Amino acid sequence: MSRSIIINLLRFVLLIFIQVCLLKNINVYNLTTPYIYILFILLLPFETPNILLFVLAFFTGLIIDSFYDTPGLHAAACVLLAFVRILFISITVQKDGFDNEPEPTLSIMGFRWFFTYALTLTLFHHFFLFNLEAFSLSEFQYTLSRFLLSSVFTVFLMLISGLLFFRRKERK
Amino acid sequence: MRNLWIFISKYNAFFLFLIFEVAALIIYVKYNSFQKATFINSANEVTGAWYTRTNEFYTYLSLKDVNDSLAHENARLRNQLKSSLYVDTINKHKVTDTVYKQQYEYIVAKVINNSTNRSNNYITINKGSKQGIAKGMGVISNQGIVGKVVFVSDHFSVIQSLLHKDSQFSAMLAKNKEIGYVEWGDDMDPHKGLLKDVSNNAVPKLGEQVVTSGYSLFPEGIPIGKVSNLRTRTGGYSLNMEIALAVDFSRLQFVDVVDNKFANEQSAVEAQQKKNE
Numbered sequence: 001m002s003r004s005i006i007i008n009l010l011r012f013v014l015l016i017f018i019q020v021c022l023l024k025n026i027n028v029y030n031l032t033t034p035y036i037y038i039l040f041i042l043l044l045p046f047e048t049p050n051i052l053l054f055v056l057a058f059f060t061g062l063i064i065d066s067f068y069d070t071p072g073l074h075a076a077a078c079v080l081l082a083f084v085r086i087l088f089i090s091i092t093v094q095k096d097g098f099d100n101e102p103e104p105t106l107s108i109m110g111f112r113w114f115f116t117y118a119l120t121l122t123l124f125h126h127f128f129l130f131n132l133e134a135f136s137l138s139e140f141q142y143t144l145s146r147f148l149l150s151s152v153f154t155v156f157l158m159l160i161s162g163l164l165f166f167r168r169k170e171r172k
Numbered sequence: 173m174r175n176l177w178i179f180i181s182k183y184n185a186f187f188l189f190l191i192f193e194v195a196a197l198i199i200y201v202k203y204n205s206f207q208k209a210t211f212i213n214s215a216n217e218v219t220g221a222w223y224t225r226t227n228e229f230y231t232y233l234s235l236k237d238v239n240d241s242l243a244h245e246n247a248r249l250r251n252q253l254k255s256s257l258y259v260d261t262i263n264k265h266k267v268t269d270t271v272y273k274q275q276y277e278y279i280v281a282k283v284i285n286n287s288t289n290r291s292n293n294y295i296t297i298n299k300g301s302k303q304g305i306a307k308g309m310g311v312i313s314n315q316g317i318v319g320k321v322v323f324v325s326d327h328f329s330v331i332q333s334l335l336h337k338d339s340q341f342s343a344m345l346a347k348n349k350e351i352g353y354v355e356w357g358d359d360m361d362p363h364k365g366l367l368k369d370v371s372n373n374a375v376p377k378l379g380e381q382v383v384t385s386g387y388s389l390f391p392e393g394i395p396i397g398k399v400s401n402l403r404t405r406t407g408g409y410s411l412n413m414e415i416a417l418a419v420d421f422s423r424l425q426f427v428d429v430v431d432n433k434f435a436n437e438q439s440a441v442e443a444q445q446k447k448n449e
Binding site: 050051054055057058061062070071072073075076078079080082083086087132 | 204
């Protein structure tokens, strides 16, 4: 229990750091901006209670907002992300079959499941985020291309980080 | 009641989602001006037509009150006109500064457009080149310095106010004459400025007057503000401090444009000296 708290805390700090110090400056042709920090919400343990999940998502979003000067934008997108996460997990995963608090990581859940999981959640988050940021339908094509390219970039980074911390034979 | 409770706890994820999402969106709409404007405008499109209709009717009913208030306003404006003429006659008087042998003339003008809430603020006045205003002249009000003229047409001029990222004016502490320069504070507060690059020897006190130095567009001793916060910092070559600006920019009505009669001569001489070097 305490170990997973420490791991998640470290992951949180690391991801915020990477997002704010590194990825905030990456902006390819004004189209792709990866938002890797949502990996923190994706990788919270399965057994996180819903209320805690929402609170964490909300405050993660607010912290990112405070760096991006857009109060509420990322918070709204992250809360949606948390909701989609709950739905996705309740549909695809049997909750009772786990011991010692597993997390939805690449090494535990396998590539296929994790890829679908990351892709779906990233698409939801980015779609909501970019449209809320633009707040109009007049440049919908531009918003759409930004959303798609950024999603690809984000998922790519997520898979890389998943493979980077890959540990074999964790699933028992 | 119990069934309701069971229902809520069964779909708790959804209700929690609603609560947090609404909270986030409220924050978003409230603190981001663009979304706020769009949101309010779209709301107005629905109700706007109705309001215009009812408004037409109400204006007709309140004509008598409007007449009264217009009469009052006329009286008030006539008073202001008198005072403006009064200021005008005062300022035709030429000030001779014997120390620097400079001659300043003041041209009074009315502020007709003003902003204080942007990161670069400009003021428009109703006097222009026909009245003798030229680009680069300093502008003061009866409270203190305001800015400098950056654009002149025949009858209007645009002033780059002190509340502008690029505005810098030479200033000094009133008591011990330590020179520095004044610029707008970094948090966009229209009442706050910064006095920078004061020599380390100065011992500024809270509440001390900061005035113009006479090295720039303005005569010496025009108030700028009072020291409000000493940012004590060790190890620097110079002191920076916050000042409370003397001019209330949001309520600016009349300003005086400072015409330095010897500005051209001075700059010509200085240019020559630079060329010689």
